[in-house]
Amino acid sequence: MKKYASLFFLALSSGAITLGAYKLLFEDNRTASLVTSAPANYLRNASLGAENIDFTTAADQAVHCVVHVKNVSYRTISNPIMEFFYGYRGGQQQEQIGTGSGVIISEDGYIVTNNHVIKDASELEITLNNNETYKAKVIGTDSKMDIALLKIDAKEKLPYATFADSDAVKVGEWVLAVGNPYNLNSTVTAGIVSAKARNLGNNGIQSFIQTDAAVNPGNSGGALVNTRGELIGINTMISSQTGAYVGYSFAVPSNITRKIIEDIMEYGNVQRGILGIECGELNATVSKELGISQTSGVYISSVNKNTGAEKAGLKKGDIIVKLDDRKIQTYADLAGFINAKRPNDEVKVTFLRDEKTYTANVKLTKYDMIVADFKGLELENLSAAERKKLKVNYGVRVKSVENSKLAEFANDLEGGVILKIGNVPAENIETVSQLVSKIDENQAVQVEMITKNGELIRFIL
The missing domain is CATH 2.40.10.120 (Thrombin, subunit H)
Incomplete structure (x- = not known):
């Protein structure tokens, strides 16, 4: 009797183990497989609602x-x-x-x-x-x-x-x-x-x-x-x-x-760093006007002298499509990336030239060395040849007028050369940047400049 009881207990135990193993190996694995094989955003998509x-x-x-x-x-x-x-x-x-x-x-x-x-x-x-x-x-x-x-x-x-x-x-x-x-x-x-x-x-x-x-x-x-x-x-x-x-x-x-x-x-x-380019973003209309097939990215219209872009070999007509590992489709993409960098940071630029892809390492140039903002006037340095032509030893040129209050005077101001701000000679962009940092935004200041027509004028800005 004891022998039969032992056999019965053994058979019962074996059945339980077999049933448990089946549950563990098949049903549990099947459930686990459904979760792990789902797309990475599966669970996230299931709960996108704010509730x-x-x-x-x-x-x-x-x-x-x-x-x-x-x-x-x-x-x-x-x-x-x-x-x-x-x-x-x-x-x-x-x-x-x-x-x-x-x-x-x-x-x-x-x-x-x-x-x-x-x-x-x-x-x-x-x-x-x-x-x-x-x-x-x-x-x-x-x-x-x-x-x-x-x-x-x-x-x-x-x-x-x-x-x-x-x-x-x-x-x-x-x-x-x-x-x-x-x-x-x-x-x-x-x-x-x-x-x-x-x-x-x-x-x-x-x-x-x-x-x-x-x-x-x-x-x-x-x-x-x-x-x-x-x-x-x-x-x-x-x-x-x-x-x-x-x-x-x-x-x-x-x-x-x-x-x-x-x-x-x-x-x-x-501390602002810049690539040293003038550029615009591409779209279907612009690309058609330029006669190119690429419809996204940033098109280089000119390269500033003595900048990282020039030294790295970037040229007019190049199309920037990537900075480091970030894809560049618009000017905002480029500006957002560069604004988080500093002068002398090195950026890997991927660009298209004649529909071929190239890369170049560009060291960012200090913004103040190229362009300075003074009460809505974008200023840039004069070259030695330009100073010689104007017969001046110093000065900075008004590149553009961004101040809406000065829009009606833009034609007179753009292209002109500022010689003094207050009584301080505007020797170069670096000098102007240091000077501007000490002037309150609402403070009136006298400006001495030579217009593009060669006339010496003074006015309060």
Whole structure:
């Protein structure tokens, strides 16, 4: 009897083991195979809806890093009647208040915001998410890229934002905009990245991140973060005819923002590198006019002398299609890549010439050595031959007029040679750059120049 019981138990055990092995080897493997063989974005696509994504962690992390920025400035209100009858030259000081947002980027109180948020400020007040307030000082600004760096002396270590790689951001990715629209502190809105490297035709940055997260006045300088709460951009502007949000907003990419901040902290100003080319982007119409088959990329119309591009052998007619490993389809792609670089950085340029592909290593030239901006005038150096022809020992030429207020004088100014700014000789672009950095944007200054017709003139700019 015991023998039969043992046999029965053995048979029962064997069946259980066989059934378990079948489950383990076949059914479990079949399930595992379905998961691992799915496309890499399979699970992500299954939860693209906002209702399936948890924004709470990212929002909680971001709101503590975003601050309210209060800009207090003063202007004098004159009384023309009192001035006319009594010679009264005084005026009433009127306080003006502007508000915006900022992002804490270090535990010791460095804050990044937009330059237009703090422009012309007499006082800057920062309010943290816990309602503590501090006076802030300006460490440095970059008006061209609309970025400013501030500093507060806080009582304790502050929560701060972590920079993400904005180049890795993908169109369609969920993002959060965090700021203080209409003085509504710690406001969080969600959207997706609508486009990258967006060119809005402004004089400054040409490589915005576009998003449909709701952004309104007061959001400027605030954070654009990914779903992990990492900083991918600084909200800068909206596209609107009314001044309020109508569907799209734009942010300065975090990679460019970080580079500007590091430059300000290390050098005191922004170090810009350029390839040394004049160029335009291709499309079907332009390509047809040029008689070429390539319809995307950046077409070189000229190469600046004594630049990295010239030394590397780039020529007029070359079409840039790649910088390092990044594909270049538009000018905004090129500008966004170069704006995150510094002078003397080396870039591998892939270009087409006579429909053949070539590569060249180009060392970026310092921007200030080629072109300088002075109150909306783009200036460039004179060659030795040009100085000899004009019978001058120094001067910089007005390459173009970008200031809309000076548009009606563009024909008179363009091609002219500035000899002095104030009473300081404009020896070259480097001298002018150093001089301009010491002149307030709103400060009137006398300019002495020779027009392209050879007439010596002086005017207040």
